[in-house]
Each structure stands twice: as C-alpha cells, then as structure tokens.
Amino acid sequence: MITRAKYDPKEIEDRWQTQWETDHLYSASDDSSKPNFYHLVMFPYPSGDLHMGHWYNYSPFDAYGRFKRMQGYNVMQPIGFDAFGLPAENAAIKRGIQARTWTLSNIENMRKQLRAMGAQWDWQREVVTCLPDYYKWTQWLFLQFYKHDLAYRTKAPANWCPHCNTTLANEQVLADGTCERCGTVVIRKEIDQWLLKISSYAERLLDFSEIVDWPEKTITMQRNWIGRSEGAEVRFTVDFNGQQETIPVFTTRPDTIYGVTFFVLAPEHPWVDKITTPAQREAVTSYVSQAQRMTEIERMSTEKEKSGVFTGGYVTNPVSGEKIPVWIADYVLMSYGAGAIMGVPAHDQRDFEFARKFGIAIREVIRPEDAEPGDPSTWTEAREALGVMVNSGPFDGTPGDQAKANIIRFIEEQGYGKATINYRLRDWLISRQRYWGAPIPIVYCPEHGMQPVPEDQLPVWLPEHVEFKDTGESPLRYEPEFLNTTCPVCGGPATREADTMDTFIDSSWYYLRYSDPHNSEQAWDPAKLKEWLPVNQYVGGVEHAILHLLYSRFFVKALHDMDLLTFDEPFQRLFHQGMVLGSDGQKMSKSRGNVEAPDGYVSKYGADTVRCYMMFIGPFEAGGSFKADNLEGIWRFINRVWNVVGDSWIETPDNKQTSESKTIERLRHKTIKRVTEDLSNFRFNTALAALMEFNNVLIKQQHDDVARSSAYQQALTTLLQLLSPFAPHVTEELWHQTGHTESIHATEWPAYEEEMTKDEAFTLVIQVNGKVRERIEVGADISEDQVRQIALNNPRVQSFIGDATIQKFIYIPGRLVNIVARNV
C-alpha cells in the first residue's frame, strides 16, 4: 500500500510534462542501435486553438507511437505548423494585426495546448513553414523544379473580381459566384501564372507498387483523379483563308467516327474566333462571355441543360470526308483533351442530349451483334456499348473488339492522327496573388527577361510588415523594398515576382525537413534523410486523400529523378482517422451551435481522461459523436486504476501459486495479447475495453489473499504498462510510486506466451437444431467422445430432442455442439 493523495491530474500532468521535456525523453536520436520508426501525423494549421478534431486525431496517434517505442523502435514523432495561408491575411485585414504576429502568437498558444496533451512530440524537430529558415528551402526546391523544366509560367484562368481588380481564392468566391468582399459577379480571367508539371508524372503516379499499406479507397480516389483514358487524337481539317489547316480532337471512341454529325469547340478554344462566320459572330461572342462569367462549379454541373451556339463554320471528317458543322458549347472543357470534340450523338449520352436539343442528326454506326438495324430517332438515350461497325463505309462489319484498333491504324497510316492517352490530371497551379506565402524566387529584368534568383541569394525575404489595400490586392505589389531588385545577369534594375506559392507546396515536403530541421546549409542532409525516410506510418484526414497526398508523391518522384532522394514514395502506410462530430451526430459547426472545445474538459478531467475518451468513442477510422457524459466513464476508470494500484501494491509479494494466482496470470497474458493486437491494428476502443475488464477483475480480488501473490502484483505492473500509451501521465506517476525509477515509457512492452492465453476450461454450448439449450463448464482438453456423451446424456438436451431422430452431431472444438434432430 502506498500513502498517497487523491488522484489530481492537474498536478501530476504538469509535473511529468516538465520532467519529460527536461529529460528529452521523446527526442529521436539520428543514430540509434534500435530500428528507426518514422511516425507522422499531418501537421496543423495554426488557426488559434486546438479543437476537438485535433484531440481526436492526435490521441490515438500518440498512443500508437508510444506503443511502437515500447516495442523497441527508435520512434521519431515530430510536430510543426503549416503556417502560411489566407486566414492569417484575413486576420491581418480584419484586425489590423500583422499576419506574422497573428500566426506566431497562435503557434505559441497551440504549442502549449499540444504540450498539455502529453504526447511524445519531438519538439527539437519542430518546423514552421512561414519562417525564413524553412521557406528558404521551399524556394530552393522551386528553383530545382524550375531548372528541371518542371515549373513554368503561362496564362491560366483565375477567379477575378472586376470591381476589386484582383484575383480571388476559391474560398473567397461565394456560392452564388460573387465576390465575398463586394458582391460583384466573379469572372474567370486568364493571367500569367506559375504551374508545376505534375501531369508529366501522371503515369508514374498511377503506380502504387512501392506503397506498403494504403486504404484502397484512397488509391482509387487518386486513380480517378489522375483519370487515365486511352483513345486517339484525330485531326479534322478546315479551310482557313485558303489554307488546309487541322483541329485535333481527343476521343476514346475512334470506332464511332462515321457517326460524327457535329463538332464542338470549348468556348475558350483559339479556333472559335477564326471559324465563326460574320452572321453568327454576335451570338457566339455573347455565348463566350456568358460562359466566362460562369464559375467552374456551375459549368460542370450535370444537372444543367445542354447549351451551345452554331459558329457558322465547318470542318471535314478526315475518315468519311463529310462536312461537319462546328458549334461551341460549355460542356466541352478547354482544359481536358484537345478542348474540342467530335459529336457522336448515337453513342455518347452528352452528344445525344446536345443533338436532341438542337435538332442535329443521330446516326447509328455501332450495333450489338445480331441486332436489327435501329431507328435512332426513337431512342431515349445513346447506346454507348461496343459493337459491330455499321454505316461506316469500308469498315462495315468490323467486330467490336477490333473496331477501335482498326480505325486508329487507319488514321495513323493516313496521317490523320494517332493513338494517345489522356489524363484528367492538370498541371498544378501554384501562383497565388497573395501576401502570406513563400515568394516565388524569380526576377524580371527589362534586358534579360525572366531570371531565377541565384541559390546563394535565398531566401527571397517576405516583408514582415505590410499594408493591405482596400481592394484586396496583394500588398507585395506595393512594397518597393520587396519589389525592386537587381538582375542576377546584368546587375541592372529588375522587379521581383510578386506572386507567392500555394501552401500545398510547403506541406509537400515538410516531412523531409523533419529529418534534418535545423540545417542551414541544405534542405536536408542526405545521410539523415536516408535514416528516416520514407515515413513508416502517416495519419491524417481523408480530406487530403487527393491533393496533399498526391502532391507529396509528385514531389518525391520528381526529387527522386533529380537525384535528390533515393526513394520513390513518401508514405509507406497511411491511415485516415474519422471525424469527431457534435453530440447531435452532426459535423461541429458554429451555425449548428454544437461546437465543443477540448480545453474545459482537459482542465476538469485531465489530459489522460480526454485522451482515453477520444480513443473510446469508437473505431478510429469511423469517427463519432463527442458526448461529455461519456467522459465520466473514463474518469471513473482511471480513478479505479489509481485506487487499486495505490491500495493493493505491496513491496514484498509472496510466491505462493494457487489456482487463483494462476487464473490471474492467464488473464494477464490474455490481456497483453488483446491489447497488443488491438494496438497493432489501430483498434484503440477495444484495447481500452480489454484494460477495463482486466482492471475490474483486479478490483474484485484486491481484498482477497491472491492480491498478495506475485502474480497479482505483476498484473498491476502490466496494467500500468499496457495503459501507459493511452494515459501516459497517471501511469508514469503510479509507476514511480510503486518503486520504479526509470520512466514507464522507456520500459519494454510486456510479452505474452501463447500457451498462457489459453483457458484451462471453457463453456461448452449445446444447441439443439441451432438453438442454445444448455451451457456446461468443461476442461479444455475434453475429447469429442466425451463431449458427445455429456451432450446426449444431458436431461435438458434430451427433453428438447424428444423422440426425434438425431441426424447430425456437429462439434466445434472449444466452443459448441449442435445436435440436428428431426421427426421422420
């Protein structure tokens, strides 16, 4: 028995957090004899406070990291802040505070909150993306992409407010397509912007073979996002100013080429202007400007009825030689394929709808085997299935499995086009006409044009104090000290690029920097990188399934090709946590009024209770409702652990072996097995349930003789160790109170013997015709004959069998028998 106070989490937690920090208990060494384990969680945006979602995410994450550490790994579990981005700018504008000041004070606050969780963060490796010692290397990486032709500048559409005269981020455009500042209708405007050539990695990004364990769902989402489709580029010919010119289209159905009855250009297509006849010019111009006003969301809506305008122009189908009318329509997107399509209404649903609306002919050119000729005018939808070619001149009768290949061969021979593969994936637009981001390290010289900033002049310093204009324009455009510089080639006056980088760039490489966070000479030391990367386990929200995770994979593959990395995939294992919801089962939001902040609960119950509760809500991947009532259950559990260890621990246990002590010992082994397996599989809720059961048994027996046995005393020790990843403070405190001097978190994870997890007896369930009729305790080593005898001689069982004939006797060893008996 220990003389001790009532459980006081506040005092215990503060004390141990300080002690762990003093001891650098959680700093991962770069050269350890233990195997390295890089355990990463997506770093937070410093919005001001840790919310319930952070606690929900980080609690089990940390428990897993602690489990791995006790299993003998040299765990690196870093944390940092994704600190650039729009909210800081908005705060700057709204409250007249500098973005940097706002961000850094939020970080300071969140550091305290993160410490209060008692997680094993390796604070010595912290990265903050908005600080020059980090963004210097973000800029350096941009230069590497630039050098390798993976970064380029071109005209690209941006959300543009004509009133404010500035670009807008997607989140600054309201749902109705107006500017959040002034209510003007936002248009899409082409401006000079920077892009990264992620599209040239499309094929490589479809290869997931280096990945160890990712959710299948996430892989599918990335596959669909990349959107590979095989098909052909076909060049339609056009007479322009007496010249034969061509306009290419992309199609996945070259076999339908004889069914082309119209041709559609995207409204932004360069040929629109050239092909439109004077009679149609007015209608075309008005349609184009209307399309320009529409936001991408409106335009992509499937619900919308087809619209379009005839240009008056014609192209020639290179295969059939037919003259085809040219339309423009917004269902054709400039950004996909060739920005132009061949319209085959009989065999494409969208073309079908378009043709119906505008009275364009529908011609059947593909027919299912053995089918009668169809009458397309009676169809209610397009027939998209493959089939035999008909109405296709010399190709008539070509079977469906050869049709595509035959047409492609023909157009390649004739020089009308070629087989191609198209990807939905577009290049990554990284320019932001914003202040709070890493400046793009480029200067513009009147003499020498666009020039990269020499690497030894990095970082391109982001001004810390700027003034925001009412218009919402980036203040960098009006900051002469930033803007004016000299040309790296001639030394003459030059201007800096005023765009900053997308914050997704910052987060595409932070996990690399953690391996060597304070290096001022290089982005990382290749030797240290090799020690830690790739990340062994990555945990983060499913909302990042596409962008962040795809960008990071692209970065790693590109840097690999530049010989800067030796691996090809950043994250071996990936886990998506679920979302924590309000008590009403709805997403927490201010408008619903169901937002709960964790801090109050932490000061009331302590971090250990809140951590455990987060893990007890349900399966980690499923998320669930936060219900304050249920915290009480965890609070009681931890108090019961506190009490039973405090009341029952003795310095000198006896070594007597009794049947009770053997039962405890078996339960100890069983519990170790359950908790070990559950933790390995991220099943934190059932692991805690196992610990509660274990604890309940120990409490039940704490006043019995067995409590003085070494088996019982060892059970107490094991309970603390198994619980320590979940509740690190209280277990550490009890560990020391029970005579240990080293940290419980530095101890080895308890081992179990398989043999000891097996019971000596079990409850034999006896079913008659599938219904449970009797339960009998029997020895584990019982034979099938014995089981048969016990079952058939049991009076209750006999009464249910009655005079029916036994047809089957099924015995599942260690579990049950089922006697199938029927009246014949």
Place this chain on the structure above:
RNA sequence: GGGGCGAUGGCGGAAUGGUAGACGCCGGGGACUUAAAAUCCCCUGUCCGCAAGGACGUGAGGGUUCGACUCCCUCUCGCCCCACCA
C-alpha cells in the same frame, strides 16, 4: 448520374460463419452519509411468466448453411467522395 461506406438495446459501441449486445454511458434499486456529492454492490434488449423458463430480436424481403450481425441477391434509409473528362 457514378463509386464507396454504413444501418446492432434508451445511447456510444463489441462480436475468426458458432453463446448477439463485451466495454462504457444513461436509468432503476440498495449500502455508506445527519444530508448531498463522490464511492461501492446489484439489476438493466423486447414480450409472456410469481418463478423455473419460453418466445422474439442485429433497417426490410429473399437465398446459401447444421448454424448468418457476419456470405450472396433485391430494396429502403443515412453519410462520404467524384461528377458534362470526350
């Protein structure tokens, strides 16, 4: 429109094709207390029954099986992702 996930007591949830409801919350009863809180003990799926016990029961309907929360088919509802990609 396409794809995915899910539906189990009053609630959160647990169950390698083998005892449905572990663990916890809420609720009820009791002990302790002058009293309350805390704590401890017992009960707690529904229906019938004094009880012993029995019947029913995992969104609905069907199927496979000695046996289905679990596997297959159809449907309903909910959530998530993608969405005119040629």
